[in-house]
Amino acid sequence: MTDQPDDAAPETQEESVPAPPLPPRKVGLLAAIAATVVILDLISKIVIVATVQPGEPVRVLGGLVYLSLIRNPGAAFSMATGMTWVLALVAIGVVIFIIRMAPRLRSTPWAVSLGLVLGGAMGNLIDRIFRAPGFLQGHVVDFVSVFGPNAQYFPVFNVADSAITIGGISLVVTALLGIDFDGTRTKSGKAKNA
Template sequence: MSTESEPEETRPPRKAAFLLGTAVVFFALDLVTKVVALARLEGKEPVRALGGLVYLQIVRNPGAAFSIATGMTWVLALVAIGVVVAIIWILPKLRSGGWAIGLGLVLAGALGNLVDRFFRAPGPLRGHVVDFLSLFAPNGEAWPVFNVADSSIVVGGILIVVLSLLGHEYDGRRSKDKAQDTKEAASNE
């Protein structure tokens, strides 16, 4: 248990639980929506929803968005593993609520698609990701077919970029604070 007098560096990560909670919620949402989509949409014509804004259909994607890297599923799986490891590495230093949400969303998305790549046909590290949401037109004619994991990665990534552009660091400091610390360290040498 931390006390007020305990130095910041020795306190347990404040935002780790927030990151992990976000990741668990969105990972579960991805898994549940894929199971429901497969049960209700497999082998059927696209279903028009929200006045044609969204179409629901099953697409098994061996690549990434926009059919990039089709046939390189194992590489995409390794990239996802790298993302998961990088987020775990950052976890002890995480002090920003915004970064916790962003990284939690990216973690959920990476794990959601990684589960597909490991456990879906045609086999481990070659599995096809289940996508089921298409915007504006069926069959990815206007926008690639995607899933909750893809959305989590995009929203989390945008949040992280915005926070970075605004000078918010994952460790809770502002970019100008880091620059000042660097300047002071250099002048002390």
């Protein structure tokens, strides 16, 4: 047994700390939420078009909600009514952007938020493509009027509009909490939660 001289430094090996495993991808969650929104939006529009006549709103929940069939050529709140084809192209861009981002998605809040936005964009895009007056010019079927009939107090909306709004708000909250697309948290988000 040999003694090591006092002045000789012991050999040190840097222990490599394994990187934490990446969370699983969330493409399936995003796709399931988007598909659910599209299906609910389509079914609700088919039922409303078949059962509610324009100008004859149906009172629901004691007047808290009215089912008022309105065909909207514009965006939310009836803005840009003469730009239907532009709105259709914007929706196509949103759909393509989210689908291209999806394979890198590893955050549940981002998956839920983007799934809602994707489903809503696709739901209204289906109207723009397939409803009258024609391709990329179709009017979106809106039917939920709150507090009064025919958008008396608040613009009429549909399931797709609701999904886009909730998804958009959720995206802002997720970003403010510092949750990144890949499931990690930014330092500012960690500091806020500490």
